Amino acid sequence: MTSREAILKAVKKNQPGHAPLPPQTYVPVEGQDLALRFTDVLTSIGGKVIAVQSWEEMRQSVQSLFPGQERRVNLVPELRNIDIDTSIDHDPHTFENVHVAILKGHFGVAENGAVWVTEENMGDRALPFICEHLVLAVEGRAIYPTLHEAYNQIGNANYNFGTFIAGPSKTADIEQSLVLGAHGPKSLTLFLKETSNTHAHHSYSGT
Amino acid sequence: MKVALFVPCYIDQLYPRVAIATLELLEKLGLEVAFPQNQTCCGQPMANSGFEHLTRTTNTLFIKNFSGYDYVVSPSGSCVLHIKEHLSLYQNNEAAAKIRAGVLELTEFLTDVLSVEKISSRFDYKVGLHQSCHGQRGLKLSQMSELVASDFSKPRHLLNMVEGLELITLDRNDECCGFGGTFCVAEEAVSVKMGKDRIADHINHNADYITGNDMSCLMHLEGILRRQDSKTKVIHIAEILNAGR
């Protein structure tokens, strides 16, 4: 008998009587200002959140935040005329010298400041982790209250690889002192871009 | 109602004043309380040490002594919890079940059965309430800090009825004192360290007395307090409630 067979046999023999899955009892909380909550949480965990009205505003902001000559990789097509390097090499090691990576996120999660990013946003899977600084853009309405709604949104998508990114990489392994920038990016700047047909200071509702 | 007093073995031998206070308090509240004189021990010290199988005879004795009462009341959270969870008799499970249903620690008996709203007692001191683990987490005598749930405390409810008593706040409301039965000698270093830390919390908040539902915890803390020549003393909650005016 192979180990596989032996394990499966033992599991089948030993598993207890059927315990049903619990009913989904999650009740969403209505009427939150999701963008505000998301901003507060992400800021409290070391991220920087900037609300912008337009891609041009974001472009200018990125330009002023990262003015230097170090390598930037931009995968947000709407950000025109930014000094970018969009060539995606197949070898992830070539991204080691990326100073700033600018990517789109699908949506944010208000309760934990996380942004859902999948392979299709990343160009290369290593990019959001190996860069020195990460910039993400999320369209303002796409903020969900909790991970429950997030997974409903994700559904059964085939993303190959996806990750929730909540702030810059960090560690507190040295006497519980929080240090930003462990192995991954040292900073996360999140641009919350208004969708084009909304006005300024709009309060976001729950959907 | 027929009420029997269950006196933990170490209270019987070393802290009779706690049982006396319990008895007097219940009598003041109008009850006639029986004390089955052939009771010995609930069996917890053996069971918690892994010798549950040696408690059959103590169980038999317990059932013999405490059958036929509406309530069995004891000034000890841990002993009551042990009986509630572990009293069983292989031949006479019905008798055991009846006792398990009616066994109560003193403060929960006062609040839940007698619904006491007034206690005629005065205790002009700063008092720290030590939440003994088995009573708190086992018998749910008060809310535990681990849960996201509403606050309540049966012992605190009763202490608030005592005139002149000032309940101090603590940094850690419900950390274990470190007694733990045979743990107190088998893991002496950790046990004492836990006790010292509990005491420091109470002393830092100026407690004159440390009280609680379990004399075992208080005995352990008292041992350390006296070794430290501390002015802070321990007192069982029954004694405070029975202090009179």
Added chain:
Amino acid sequence: MEKNTTNVLDASSFDHAALADKFNADEPRVDWHDKTLWFVREKRDKAASQLPEWETLRETASQIKNNVLSNLHDYLLEFEENARKNGITVHWAANADEHNKIVHRIIEEAGTTHIVKSKSMLTEECHLNTYLKSRGIEVVDTDLGERIVQLAGEAPSHIVLPCIHWKKEEIGSLFSRHLGTPEGNSDPQFLTAAARANLRQHFMTSRLAITGVNFAIAETGEIVVTTNEGNADLGVHLADVHIACVGIEKIIPARNHLGVFLRLLARSATGQPITTYSSHFQRPRAGQQMHIVLVDNGRSQRLGSDDFRNVLKCIRCGACMNTCPVYRRSGGHSYHYAIAGPIGAILAPGIDMKKHADLPFASTLCGSCSNVCPVKIDIHDQLYKWRQVIVKNGHVGFMKRLNMQVMAIVFSNPLIYKVSGGLGRALLKYFPFVINNRFNPWYKQREMPTVPNQSFRGWFRQNRHTND
């Protein structure tokens, strides 16, 4: 006051009480260790209290895990099928040795001798690093805390905070020896940056990465790995081969169940709403090989135990350690097992009862652990039950057994009880030196209770009518 003398019962290091005694020789250090971990517990409380539905979440997670255990056979098959469809190679290891062999074979086939590994308690359990090292494979642990203990030649002392027992000055010295940082520098920022630079070299030059798995999803055949540092991702996305090692109990049925578990995991572990990265590996990167090694190592057997199967619900958050007053004052190494604290104490005796017979007794049964556990494992009940099993199997000392038998006799017989009670009190009152001496562990740091003039029953007989 009596000096704290150590009390080592056996030469080696398999007695929690003896190890804890040594740990407590340095009281300021114990205070520091205790306060540090209590602070993590407080952060957990704060995070949990922000979710009014916290207790419902725990109950939901608990029930999902109960469902998993009751249907594990089919979920494992479902997971394997879906993972294979995703292009992942699935291996099955009956025990630690097979796991190590499988991992080693994959490494050999990849033709490399330098690999990176992110946190995996399973690989600790299997002693993978030692196995590989003895076969010429350099394994670099990339989680900062694990790297620190690796450089120091130690095992981690906590499953989430591996070097919680190290002070920053000590880490500074360690780095100065191994990474060439300036002697005397203990600034966490500086040291972390040094580690970042050093480990970046390893990431860049390693072609094979090993990770653990936080959750394996049956429905989709994907795995989820959570980190704060991004080290698992950096390792995998730069490597040609990814090996993910996972215990068979880590399966959860559906992707949307992650909504429950990811909301509970980081809050329970460190008080964060979520870890920085929660990475879902569904398919290998184009051109990359991905392997999953499913490991039994006693789990299928534990599944069959009504009393002890709940330990398989564990999501390795470490909350039980942070809250345990004994763990905080004895340190992870006192538990002499890959996983320490309350969860370790109910895992280890099932692996090797003789070696770890002491662990279930390293507890006051206060119950705090069970109430912070996000999946409601009845930890303190299992500790009690293990004690019964351990005694039945003869793994307690002769004196203890004798004492208990005497106790049982005394307590079963009212007359003997009364007489011995009286004798005991008399002894303590009139011949205290018999009891108050250095052979009495109670007396080391505590006064004995003062002896009353009479017992309660004595008082009762005098002051009340007999009520028999």
